[in-house]
Amino acid sequence: MTISLRPVEEDDLPFLRRLMSDPGSTGEFQWYGFQNRHHLRRRWEEHGMLGDDGGILIIADGDDRAGFVSWNKQVANRASHYWSMGLIVAPEFRGRGTARRRSG
Template sequence: MNVTLRPVTAGDLEGFDTGFAGPGGPGPYQWFGHTPTQRLHRLHQERGLLGGDENMMSVIADDTLAGRVEWFRRAWGRVETSACWEIAIGLFAAHRGQGIGTEAQRQLVDYLFTHTRAERIQVCTDADNIAEQRAVQKAGFELEGRIRRAQWRGGAWHDQLLYSTVRTP
């Protein structure tokens, strides 16, 4: 399967609005309840969802919109000296379990190390999300540890696992 990343289009946003609506859309580890999407549309109009502290690209698999990857600025101290990127992925149900997520996250890491000065890229995933754990490990991330009761979702607190990869010289 040919997987590529590209800037989000207005049509992609409509696909995300539809494809990720309701608990079945994003899957059990990404459903946080209904949320407004106007902000995402506004950021797309303002800057194409690129070039800020919150960014997004579309995941294309064999010329079909399969989902999206996102990256957010995080810091382990002062932002000026300790910033890194945290990445996330959302794939439509029909595109899960085919290696698309692994390849998309691998491409996003390459993109960020090529086009930003980041030294570190990290991923947090639910401790029960075995598929994402495998995907990020295959994409070159290493487990750093467990963040206990860090995410409120579905009426309960959930542990998260922190993975990272660092720039190689």
Template sequence: MPDEITLRPVTAADLDLFEREFSGRQGAGPYQWFGFRSPTALRRRFAETGLFGPDGGVLCVAEADRTVGRVEWFAASWGRPDTSACWSLAIGIVPASRGRGIGTRAQRLLAEYLFDHTRAERLQAWTDHGNRAEQRALEKAGFVQEGVVRSAQWRGGRWHDQILYSMLRGDLSGDGPR
């Protein structure tokens, strides 16, 4: 069981850690490596908005006083955005901190945060069909598997199937369907 896991706003020092840990294939991991990207876009967003906005945001995942990753959310919809919006979630945990339940706890905390501070009814996340660790983490965090989205993600020179998960506001409180 990991030490106390918390979420907090990103600082400039965290950007250095993100760049160092997630900018290469080894740090990103086999399911999140999409090739090299310029770090300036994230730094620009941080300077302009602190990584919070109406279309989503980024928070640090901290274990005690040490940053061990980040969680993100961004707007998605299943129809017209004004009536069918939801949040899509993503996570990145630094390699040295993986496999200890931190991702499960961080995703649960992010779900609680978004249900407390936004009007979202639905949260969703997806992971590669081969990423069993993330599938277990999402399920332990309270997400429900909805199905397979075929050939949805281009990575490593080919298309990959993704497993779609969701959590409804009622699922978090225990009032919704399971």
């Protein structure tokens, strides 16, 4: 299949919530504890997950959701900032080269 990135749609919110808050889905290095259940909904309603200081895109493998990429502006000091970027691949797509095919 073809790996692509696309904006988050409203029906992606349960998928994102699972990947961000279910310890079995996050992976051993991405579990940061339980989050407010309404956090993603508020972000979606505010700016559709694409804002000036960060965003989320869905990793799509054809019509399937394979994960997401995110980025956030981090302030280093009064004069500068940097971008923090991350990627989470859904458990059912791990070990299949999903991230490598997109970056290649």
